[in-house]
Amino acid sequence: QIKGFVFDLDGVIASTSIYHAKAWHQLADELGVTWTDELGDQLKGVSRMDSLELILKAGGKENDYTQEEKVKYATKKNENYVNLLSNLTDDDILPGMKDFIEDLAAHNYLISLASASKNAPKVLEALNLDKYFKERVDPATLKHGKPDPEIYVRGAEILNLKPEECIGVEDAAAGVQSINAANETSIGIGDPEVLKAADINFNDTSEVTLENIKKAMA
Ligand code: B16
Ligand code: MG
Numbered sequence: 022q023i024k025g026f027v028f029d030l031d032g033v034i035a036s037t038s039i040y041h042a043k044a045w046h047q048l049a050d051e052l053g054v055t056w057t058d059e060l061g062d063q064l065k066g067v068s069r070m071d072s073l074e075l076i077l078k079a080g081g082k083e084n085d086y087t088q089e090e091k092v093k094y095a096t097k098k099n100e101n102y103v104n105l106l107s108n109l110t111d112d113d114i115l116p117g118m119k120d121f122i123e124d125l126a127a128h129n130y131l132i133s134l135a136s137a138s139k140n141a142p143k144v145l146e147a148l149n150l151d152k153y154f155k156e157r158v159d160p161a162t163l164k165h166g167k168p169d170p171e172i173y174v175r176g177a178e179i180l181n182l183k184p185e186e187c188i189g190v191e192d193a194a195a196g197v198q199s200i201n202a203a204n205e206t207s208i209g210i211g212d213p214e215v216l217k218a219a220d221i222n223f224n225d226t227s228e229v230t231l232e233n234i235k236k237a238m239a
Contacts, residue, residue, distance in 0.1 A: 023206070023238075024186040026125055027176035028154075030136035032065060032192030033210060033226070034122075035144050036113045040105040041065075045072060048098045054080030062215055066193030068137050068166040069095050103140065109147040115226040122153050124231055134158065135176035135189065135199075137166055156180055168198035173205055188234070194218070208234070 032038035042061045049056045060079050064072045073095045077083045086094070111119070125132055133156040134141060141160075145151040156179045158172050165171050177187045189200030190208045197219045200207035209219025210226055221237040223229050 022186065023130070023188055025131035025133065025177065025180045025182045025188075027133050027135045027173055027180075027187050027189045027200075027205065029066065029189075029191045029193065029196050030134060030141050030144060031138055032115075033190050034115060034118050034150065035109075035148055036115050037106065037109070037144055038065060038192065040102055043105060044098045044101040045076065047101060048073075048094060049076050049080075052076065052080060052082065052094070054082065062194065062212075066137055066167045066191065066196040066199075068160065069099060069139070071166055073098070099140075103143075106140065106143065106147065109144065111147075111149045114148050114150070117227040117229060119150070121226075121229050121231070122150065126153060128231065131180040131182060132156070133176045133180050135172045135196075136160065137172065167193065167195040168202070170199050170202035170204075173200045173203035177203070177205065190229070191216075191219070206238070 028034060031041060045064055046056045054076050063075055067075065073091055074083065122132065132153055134154045135158050137160050139160055141157065145154055158175045158179065163171050173189050174184065177184050184204040187205040188208060189205045191197050191200060192210045194215055197207045197209045197216055201218060207219045208221045208223065209216030210223050210229060213222040216222055221234065
């Protein structure tokens with residue numbers, strides 16, 4: 022029986038995945054790495070330093086920089102991203118997600134956050150949703166990022182639930198892999214081809230309702 026939901030943030034609740042992509046695209050241009058939609062999809066849900074490594078690898082440049090230079094580039098991307106967040110308001114909650122979260126709370130489902138982003142507290146506050154996410158996995162404490170199961174395992178633990186009692190909600194292939202490996206039920210929101218490993222697929226956040234989830238699990 023499902024008792025809790027473990028949420029990704031960027032691309033699931035907040036429309037911020039476009040800002041992450043924009044900031045990475047800009048850095049890729051600067052590094053002389055060709056940006057593609059596939060590369061953009063690969064970066065979703067992946068930590069800041071791991072994302073930089075994927076970009077460098079895509080350009081065959083993984084051995085061209087020192088660790089210090091890599092940190093400098095990752096920091097630059099983050100400054101760019103944080104600048105793009107400056108006008109974030111509750112208008113940037115993805116369609117239907119506020120209603121969905123309120124509905125879950127009204128039905129006494131437990132809720133936690135499994136975002137890889139160190140900027141998650143800032144984003145939740147700007148969206149005025151922080152009160153629903155008292156339980157959060159701090160990505161700074163993780164040994165392994167998505168697709169490793171650790172973040173979703175911890176997302177269930179902080180709710181005192183078993184993985185089988187949780188549904189994980191994701192927009193990233195790496196995130197769906199993480200949920201599946203954690204033995205939770207996975208919802209993938211977005212291109213069903215990219216997210217084909219998910220137990221339940223929705224094309225768009227507006228389709229994510231308790232009713233549709235119950236239908237899909239029946
Ligand atoms: P930061 P999520 C992920 O957040 C993003 O999808 C990914 O693009 C980003 O690189 C990662 O957080 C780290 O974010 O640089 O802000 O710490 O989708 O797991 O909510
Ligand atoms: Mg995401």
